[in-house]
Amino acid sequence: MPLVPNVLAPILERHRRDGTRLMQILRETQEAIGWLPPEAITGIAKGIGWPRAKVEGVAGFYSFFHTRPMGRYRVLWSDNITDRMLGNRELMQAMCQRLWLEPGRVSEDGLVSVDTTSCTGMCDQGPAVLVNYRAITRMNTERVNQMADLIRSEAPVAEWPAEWFRVDDNIRRADILLDNALRPGDALKAALAREAETESAANARSWREGVHTDMHGPSAVLDEIKKSNLRGRGGAGFTTGIKWEACRHAPGDERYVVCNADEGEPGTFKDRVLLTRQADLVFEGMTVAAYTIGARRGYLYLRGEYRYLLDPLNEVLARRRDMNLLGAKILGRPGFEFDIEVHLGAGAYVCGEESALIESLEGKRGVPRSRPPYPVTNGFLGKPTVVNNVETFAAAALVAAKGGDWYRGIGTAKSAGTKLLSISGDAARPGIYEYPFGVTVQQVLNDAGAANVQAVQISGPSGVCVADNEFGRRIAFEDIPTAGAFMAFDHSRDMFEVARNFAQFFAHESCGFCTPCRVGTTLLKNLMNKIGDGHGTQVDINEIFNLARLLQMASHCGLGHTAPHPLLDTLEKFRPAYERRLKSLDFEPAFDLDGALAQARQMTGRDDSAAHLEKQS
Numbered sequence: 001m002p003l004v005p006n007v008l009a010p011i012l013e014r015h016r017r018d019g020t021r022l023m024q025i026l027r028e029t030q031e032a033i034g035w036l037p038p039e040a041i042t043g044i045a046k047g048i049g050w051p052r053a054k055v056e057g058v059a060g061f062y063s064f065f066h067t068r069p070m071g072r073y074r075v076l077w078s079d080n081i082t083d084r085m086l087g088n089r090e091l092m093q094a095m096c097q098r099l100w101l102e103p104g105r106v107s108e109d110g111l112v113s114v115d116t117t118s119c120t121g122m123c124d125q126g127p128a129v130l131v132n133y134r135a136i137t138r139m140n141t142e143r144v145n146q147m148a149d150l151i152r153s154e155a156p157v158a159e160w161p162a163e164w165f166r167v168d169d170n171i172r173r174a175d176i177l178l179d180n181a182l183r184p185g186d187a188l189k190a191a192l193a194r195e196a197e198t199e200s201a202a203n204a205r206s207w208r209e210g211v212h213t214d215m216h217g218p219s220a221v222l223d224e225i226k227k228s229n230l231r232g233r234g235g236a237g238f239t240t241g242i243k244w245e246a247c248r249h250a251p252g253d254e255r256y257v258v259c260n261a262d263e264g265e266p267g268t269f270k271d272r273v274l275l276t277r278q279a280d281l282v283f284e285g286m287t288v289a290a291y292t293i294g295a296r297r298g299y300l301y302l303r304g305e306y307r308y309l310l311d312p313l314n315e316v317l318a319r320r321r322d323m324n325l326l327g328a329k330i331l332g333r334p335g336f337e338f339d340i341e342v343h344l345g346a347g348a349y350v351c352g353e354e355s356a357l358i359e360s361l362e363g364k365r366g367v368p369r370s371r372p373p374y375p376v377t378n379g380f381l382g383k384p385t386v387v388n389n390v391e392t393f394a395a396a397a398l399v400a401a402k403g404g405d406w407y408r409g410i411g412t413a414k415s416a417g418t419k420l421l422s423i424s425g426d427a428a429r430p431g432i433y434e435y436p437f438g439v440t441v442q443q444v445l446n447d448a449g450a451a452n453v454q455a456v457q458i459s460g461p462s463g464v465c466v467a468d469n470e471f472g473r474r475i476a477f478e479d480i481p482t483a484g485a486f487m488a489f490d491h492s493r494d495m496f497e498v499a500r501n502f503a504q505f506f507a508h509e510s511c512g513f514c515t516p517c518r519v520g521t522t523l524l525k526n527l528m529n530k531i532g533d534g535h536g537t538q539v540d541i542n543e544i545f546n547l548a549r550l551l552q553m554a555s556h557c558g559l560g561h562t563a564p565h566p567l568l569d570t571l572e573k574f575r576p577a578y579e580r581r582l583k584s585l586d587f588e589p590a591f592d593l594d595g596a597l598a599q600a601r602q603m604t605g606r607d608d609s610a611a612h613l614e615k616q617s
């Protein structure tokens, strides 16, 4: 295949034959050739000086890389429960019929393959598909038919109707974050300018144009972040100031800032909207973090499903370089040097876990590391690294601009600021809602036009399922913490099917590194299928509880720990949805153990039969 060396040479050169750039090298090679043939793997391994097996292992880990030929058109249907509620399965079936194709197979002429993928982050405008990894929203029968015709006539995807690729922001409620008046550079200027000023001069200028300026260099910025009580928005809610301080004081000559834009949790799409509408604020937050901890390099890890955002984000970065908000001597400050690069993921939910994300950034398989040590001391390339969620960085920029006290005054006692919620499912107005912390679930449902709701899955499958008697509870770290997903299910929905979809998700996304999770998530999925198919008994329910204990105790990372959550929640709150599927509530063994032992009991004169024991008790 002479094509391979010709394709590889410029790609390897562009990435300086640097192994930590392997993911980008593999992606660009695949984009050029259509898949990753053995010659390409060999060429890349030679080019970066890594063992071939290691490169092949990386290519095999990510679901968006293909080491076997794929269809020239690869259609992947987003398969979150909300896509299913919008009829994705029926539409996919119709597409396969029209293309004379089985799901999951490449057509014999190598033209097309149709399959499913985990949630693509378009739940507010589904059903969604990825075609050659480009997102298409609002699928319907008409689009399925037209798409099948375009594929059969081999029309280039770039020439398909532009309207299909439209991704709406659907911002329904904006607050301090989505409705801020900051211009690019405002937060950074506020962070930098105060060092030279006297206290009184700083106070005199404070709050000018809404920008609070009472700060004194990196440690003053850190003080403001700590004062703000900002907590991470990626799920765990760790205090941002403490994280930045630990990184700032960790020994080492190089430090890194990493923005986690993997956003793989089904039902979450708020980072997509932040990166579309507030990219400057996010990059500004990263730059403030770099100033605070003393980093010179930053990465934004963008999930592969958001490939369409890569060019616009690079344009924002280029503009910021032109404005001297990135690069050397930022805003004229000697020694303040920082730049950001966008790194594209390749379809692995586990890479949202911060240590797996760092592995992936280093060009490796996205397997979570053992912790401690934590990234703040041993992160990217073993150096101190701050990893924060997209929304956390955007909020940090606001704090840098307007001050910690101002920020802390919004929200509740333990949850400062606002939270973006991604609302989907049975709601008349799905989309992005920004609320000060403390809003009730009921209020959110009312605002989103969600009536007759029986349950809300908050923070995605790994979060919590809230039933209608709990809708007075509040979105806040002290009550219901969330990374942002808010999926509503009305009374027509079968909560067993919701939980089954989530069990399938975790089994699909387990990285396979540790046995309890690799085997446990698959067993949970199989049990849910068995019950769903009407072959389950009480024993299978008991087995779910046993496996849940095992996963929670013995898994290596948060994916395994949280995988049983949706099953345990729905078993507790929607038990009839399971029980009406069971063959029988009692265990009906095929083999009568008591009967088989009766003869032995007679011979030995011992009567410990179940009937006898029951009589005694």
Ligand SMILES: Cc1cc2nc3c(=O)[nH]c(=O)nc-3n(C[C@H](O)[C@H](O)[C@H](O)COP(=O)(O)O)c2cc1C
Pocket (backbone or CB within 6 Å): 231, 232, 233, 234, 235, 236, 237, 238, 260, 261, 262, 263, 264, 265, 349, 350, 351, 352, 353, 354, 355, 387, 388, 389, 390, 392, 557, 558, 559
């Ligand atoms: C399986 C798994 C997936 C995760 N996915 C994400 C994600 O997509 N985005 C994110 O910001 N954090 C995610 N996290 C949490 C990160 O590990 C980490 O806590 C977070 O990026 C820290 O940023 P924060 O302090 O700003 O929240 C995930 C964690 C686990 C265990």
Ligand code: SF4
Pocket (backbone or CB within 6 Å): 350, 367, 368, 509, 510, 511, 512, 513, 514, 515, 517, 518, 555, 556, 557, 558, 559, 560, 561
């Ligand atoms: S718990 Fe699951 S996802 Fe996490 S390391 Fe183990 S196998 Fe991988």
